[in-house]
Amino acid sequence: MIRDYAHCIDDDRLEDWPGFFVEKGIYRIVTRETFERGMPVGVMTCTSRGMMQDRVLSLRQANIYEPHVYRHLISAISVQPDDSGAWTGRTSFAVIRTMQEGAMSIFAAGRYLDRIVLEDGAPRFAERVAVLDSRRIDTLIVIPL
Amino acid sequence: MDGMASERLKEIVNWPGQGVHRVPYRVYTDPDVYAEEQRRLFRGPVWNFIGMALEVPETGCFVTRYVGDTPVVMVRDEDGAINVMANRCAHRGNLVCTQSCGRAEHFTCVYHNWIYDLKGALTSVAFRRGVGGKGGMPDDFDMADHRMPALRAETFCGMVFATFDAAAPSLTDYLGDEMRDNIERVVGRRMTLLGTYSQYMPNSWKLYMENVRDSYHASLLHMFQASFGINRLTMDGGIRLSDDGWHHVSYSKEATDKDGEATYSGKKLRAMDHGFALADPSLIDRWPEFGCGTTLAIQSVFPNFIVQQIYNSIALRLCVPRGPEECELMWWVLGAEDDTPEQHEIRIRQSNMIGPGGLISMEDGVVGGWVQRATRRDGDATTILEMGGRDVAPSQGSRATETSIRGFWTGWRATMGV
Ligand code: FES
Ligand SMILES: [Fe+2]
Numbered sequence: 001m002i003r004d005y006a007h008c009i010d011d012d013r014l015e016d017w018p019g020f021f022v023e024k025g026i027y028r029i030v031t032r033e034t035f036e037r038g039m040p041v042g043v044m045t046c047t048s049r050g051m052m053q054d055r056v057l058s059l060r061q062a063n064i065y066e067p068h069v070y071r072h073l074i075s076a077i078s079v080q081p082d083d084s085g086a087w088t089g090r091t092s093f094a095v096i097r098t099m100q101e102g103a104m105s106i107f108a109a110g111r112y113l114d115r116i117v118l119e120d121g122a123p124r125f126a127e128r129v130a131v132l133d134s135r136r137i138d139t140l141i142v143i144p145l
Numbered sequence: 146m147d148g149m150a151s152e153r154l155k156e157i158v159n160w161p162g163q164g165v166h167r168v169p170y171r172v173y174t175d176p177d178v179y180a181e182e183q184r185r186l187f188r189g190p191v192w193n194f195i196g197m198a199l200e201v202p203e204t205g206c207f208v209t210r211y212v213g214d215t216p217v218v219m220v221r222d223e224d225g226a227i228n229v230m231a232n233r234c235a236h237r238g239n240l241v242c243t244q245s246c247g248r249a250e251h252f253t254c255v256y257h258n259w260i261y262d263l264k265g266a267l268t269s270v271a272f273r274r275g276v277g278g279k280g281g282m283p284d285d286f287d288m289a290d291h292r293m294p295a296l297r298a299e300t301f302c303g304m305v306f307a308t309f310d311a312a313a314p315s316l317t318d319y320l321g322d323e324m325r326d327n328i329e330r331v332v333g334r335r336m337t338l339l340g341t342y343s344q345y346m347p348n349s350w351k352l353y354m355e356n357v358r359d360s361y362h363a364s365l366l367h368m369f370q371a372s373f374g375i376n377r378l379t380m381d382g383g384i385r386l387s388d389d390g391w392h393h394v395s396y397s398k399e400a401t402d403k404d405g406e407a408t409y410s411g412k413k414l415r416a417m418d419h420g421f422a423l424a425d426p427s428l429i430d431r432w433p434e435f436g437c438g439t440t441l442a443i444q445s446v447f448p449n450f451i452v453q454q455i456y457n458s459i460a461l462r463l464c465v466p467r468g469p470e471e472c473e474l475m476w477w478v479l480g481a482e483d484d485t486p487e488q489h490e491i492r493i494r495q496s497n498m499i500g501p502g503g504l505i506s507m508e509d510g511v512v513g514g515w516v517q518r519a520t521r522r523d524g525d526a527t528t529i530l531e532m533g534g535r536d537v538a539p540s541q542g543s544r545a546t547e548t549s550i551r552g553f554w555t556g557w558r559a560t561m562g563v
Contacts, residue, residue: 029502033245034340040493041340041478043502047494050425054373055497055504057421062372064508136343136473137501140510 001116001123002079002091006072009144014059017144018052022119025049026127029145031135032110043132043141052144059142067100070107070143079116086126089114093130095145097138108145109133148184149177151562158563161527165554166535171524173349173517179469186448186560187213187466188309192319194450194463195219195229195298195305197477199338200246205263208246211465212307217296218242218252219305222263229298229307230265235291252293265293301325302333304461320446321387327394327444330435331454332461335482339492343475344501348513350449350464350472351557356509357445357462358553360384360395360544361532366512369504374420375429380438383541384549390537391447391556393549399440408432408487430491431456445549447556455505457488458495470517474510476500530554 001020008016021027030042046052059065072095079089090113097107108130115127130145157177161167172178187193193212196219200208207220209232216232218241234241234254241254241261251268252261258271267288275281296307299316306316313319320328346353356362364371382397411426423429434457444452451462461477478499480492498505520526533546537555540546 030340031342034342039338039340040489041496043342043500045493045497048425048427050423051428051494051497053424054428057424058369058372058504061421062368063504064366064368065511135341136345138345139347139501139514140344140507141502142507 001125002074002077002089002112002114006074006093010070010072012069014056014143015053017056018049021049021052021125021128022117023049025052025125026129027052027125027144028128029130029132029141031132033135035129035131043137044144055144063142065140065142068143069098070145071096071098072145074112079114085118087114087116087123089116093145105138107138108141149181154178154181154561155563158561159525160558160563164535165537165551165558166530167527168530168554169525169527170520173352174469174521174524176469179466181561182466183213183215185562186557187215189560190308190310190313191448191556191560192299192306192308192313192316192446193448194446194461195307197336197338197461198227198300198303198305199336201227203248205248205250206246207242207249207252209242209244212296212309214466214468216240217307218265218293219298219307220249220252220263227298227300227305228264229296229305230292231294231296233293234259235267235293236270241293261293265295267291267293302328303336304328304332320392321389323385323394324387324392324444324446327385327396327442328452330437330439331442331444331452331459332479336459337480337482337484338477339480340478340496341476342500343473344510345467345471345473346510346513347471348517349470350466351553352513352516353464353472353474353509354445354449354553355550356513357443357451357464358393358395358549359547360443360549361547362512363544366508367505369498372420373423381542382441382544384539384544384546386537386539386549386552389555389559390552391559392445393552394442394444395544395549396439396442397544398438408491428494428497429456430494432488432491445553447553448560453499455498456495457492458499459492460499470521 005020027046028042029044074091074093076092079087082088092111094109095107098104110132113129116123117126195210196208201221204223207218210217217229218232219229221227232240232242236259239254239256241252260269262268273282298307380398380400385394409431411429442454449464453460459479463475465473467473530547533548537551540548
């Protein structure tokens, strides 16, 4: 699932992205300094699958930005069962962003901190927090990491 | 004072005529203009936002920040006072504080161990008397003659400002009554920090500050609210300016139901509108936080500071210049100490509207770079800033005006002397 998630975003199948989460799933992108101080506000906070759908609809229909694609590089995947029958996951990621004119940059690097549960026999994220190593976002972030 | 003579700067800028309704594109790219801004403007008679007092809660707590692009340290000393000084060692110019924040009893420059107290005074010089009677500083070297360069610092509503200019007016006078009123309204209570991040933009800091003051673009560039039909009927709105026109508040009040409900659910807000439907309208839940009914207020304090209230989303932003054609927008997202748990959650959800990933605001990060790209080779060409007239005056009832951008250029021309 962790690999499929990366392919889903990189392949621009963003409409499928909320499906990786449970209905009340949480998706957040926060900077390392915000995370380490235990502060709640990041650069994206979705507290339901519906809110993720709204993000995708907005980036397709409303938001204005220069077209670009991501390439996720994920490694050091570790998933451990916890006492409640769920799993706790941690994965390193780097995202290379390629703009329509060809400019490429390392857009983000950090770790995913996951809580994974079984729903109808399939694993889904109850929570996925992308903790960014840098406090700085280049220009804007519209596609989820 | 070193730097460039005014006549030479005037030649370079080549400002067209006397007004502030035409800006030559050269000022967004020219390295000499940028260098003079650092000297005349950021170190001139302006108050620069440094940070919040709550970021340095106790003696010795410090953060490193920027005034223009000059590194500074903000620290709380033993007397509880907040000091701001240039982050530069008196010896040979090393950065004294290399951490972004922390707590210290004093500051030690790691290069040769010169030590400064929390007011920036030099208190110790390593090997001052030499080693074994040899070397050391000359006898007439007096530590009292040297320090980390001090800025004047003042605090208003928990926000710390500083200036390099001994002749600058007090912060109170600099802001003026109307600007202080809005700051007091939005953050004049015990606030908490909910998150921090920054946004790096490939454009002049001035292009971003124009964007912030540009009440004309809001409903044209940002399509999120229109697409999802979130805007309600605007009852009242306009632009307030400080007397000199340098600072502004753009505000609006939306119609609200008078049914005494404590919280307006996003579902209800959506009900009277058209467009796409939000799958989860709790994104736009809100409560009437301010007795005056203001639902949106964007305030800019010259040169590069912003106080934002969008519904219940409160944030401070500082646009730090990072060279002639780059800037970094630093964000402080705030809550109030007496927020209920429900209000706290509403603020967190509303934070999706703002910042580099803001559903409403993300476009502001990209237009500046587009302007920069399109104008770089056309320094003599100019913008047109005539929406709402050519003067700098408050505007009642309409936000289809560029008056507050003209106010920015009034401050820019005055401080730059061009
Ligand atoms: S440069 Fe700071 S002690 Fe020498
Ligand atoms: Fe905007």
